Amino acid sequence: RAKTHRRGGYEYFTRSMGVEIRERVLLMHALRAAFEHERLFLVYQPQVDMRTGKILGAEALLRWKTDEGKFIPPDQFIPIAEYSGLIVDIGEWVLRSACHELVTLRELGYIDFQMAINVSQAQFSHPLFMQTLHRALEETQAPPEFVELEITESMAMKDPELLIKTLHQIKQLGVSISIDDFGTGFSSLSHLQKLDIDKLKIDRAFVNDIQQDGNEGSIAKMIVQLGQNLGLSIIAEGVENQMQADTLMSYGCHLAQGYFYARPIAKAELHEWLKNRSATS
Ligand code: C2E
Numbered sequence: 001r002a003k004t005h006r007r008g009g010y011e012y013f014t015r016s017m018g019v020e021i022r023e024r025v026l027l028m029h030a031l032r033a034a035f036e037h038e039r040l041f042l043v044y045q046p047q048v049d050m051r052t053g054k055i056l057g058a059e060a061l062l063r064w065k066t067d068e069g070k071f072i073p074p075d076q077f078i079p080i081a082e083y084s085g086l087i088v089d090i091g092e093w094v095l096r097s098a099c100h101e102l103v104t105l106r107e108l109g110y111i112d113f114q115m116a117i118n119v120s121q122a123q124f125s126h127p128l129f130m131q132t133l134h135r136a137l138e139e140t141q142a143p144p145e146f147v148e149l150e151i152t153e154s155m156a157m158k159d160p161e162l163l164i165k166t167l168h169q170i171k172q173l174g175v176s177i178s179i180d181d182f183g184t185g186f187s188s189l190s191h192l193q194k195l196d197i198d199k200l201k202i203d204r205a206f207v208n209d210i211q212q213d214g215n216e217g218s219i220a221k222m223i224v225q226l227g228q229n230l231g232l233s234i235i236a237e238g239v240e241n242q243m244q245a246d247t248l249m250s251y252g253c254h255l256a257q258g259y260f261y262a263r264p265i266a267k268a269e270l271h272e273w274l275k276n277r278s279a280t281s
Pocket residue numbers: 045060061062073074075078091094118119120150180181204237238239240257258259260264
């Protein structure tokens with residue numbers, strides 16, 4: 001009885017709000033339920049060395065399939081997870097699951113495999129984040145040297161002191177750091193130099209700018225040069241064709257992730273994909 005009462009109040013409350021806010025609240029409740037009912041899962045997008053085709057590892061990407069079989073894209077639900085605080089629990093689950101999959105892959109014989117995991121601002125700045133990371137590594141027995149955390153440039157701007165401290169602690173664990181969507185967040189270059197990071201991920205918008213005849217790839221080129229000057233490794237995301245791959249390689253960027261090589265795929269498909277790849281190479 002208490003439940004129906006609460007629900008009535010909730011509906012009244014949401015009806016009095018704007019449609020957009022109401023929709024977000026509904027989505028937030030649906031997301032919480034989905035998480036509790038294990039309707040969230042990870043897919044993995046392989047990362048390769050474009051020169052040799054060698055597999056570096058994969059990025060873990062979160063998926064939400066509703067009970068009706070509809071997929072809600074992460075660009076839509078991650079922001080909701082962030083402002084509702086749900087991202088802390090979801091993010092911890094992502095960390096564990098991806099670390100667990102890394103261990104499974106190692107048991108299958110893929111011992112050089114790197115697992116890249118997205119971490120959002122709210123997770124990262126949470127006081128228990130280091131403890132969570134530590135525990136995820138310990139409980140899954142994932143080797144930290146094969147775990148990479150992807151943070152965004154805008155996070156690098158918010159609280160520089162905390163960021164520098166946290167990055168330092170992460171590096172001490174042996175985990176590496178990459179800056180995701182690089183080039184979209186306007187972080188200051190002098191600031192970037194102070195951060196203990198390993199890799200820049202060229203945002204897919206700049207890869208997309210690389211089109212037939214034209215110099216539109218100049219931002220990607222600049223990022224590659226910047227990365228080289230700072231001694232960082234560079235990976236391009238969103239590589240969709242050979243021409244983009246060739247252009248990036250001519251700039252000196254050899255690592256890539258994109259539909260041209262592989263789409264994000266479920267665990268079982270990843271195992272299949274890896275098996276076929278190692279059989280042919
Ligand atoms: P991201 O971390 O920059 O991930 C790369 C996105 O580019 C993925 O979108 C991937 O599917 C897409 N992509 C990769 N290659 C191509 C390509 O060749 N062409 C095109 N058009 N797209 C490509 P996705 O999976 O929809 O994820 C969107 C964003 O959601 C991610 O961007 C990330 O910011 C966030 N996200 C996903 N999973 C997680 C997670 O576990 N935790 C957090 N905090 N954020 C996540």
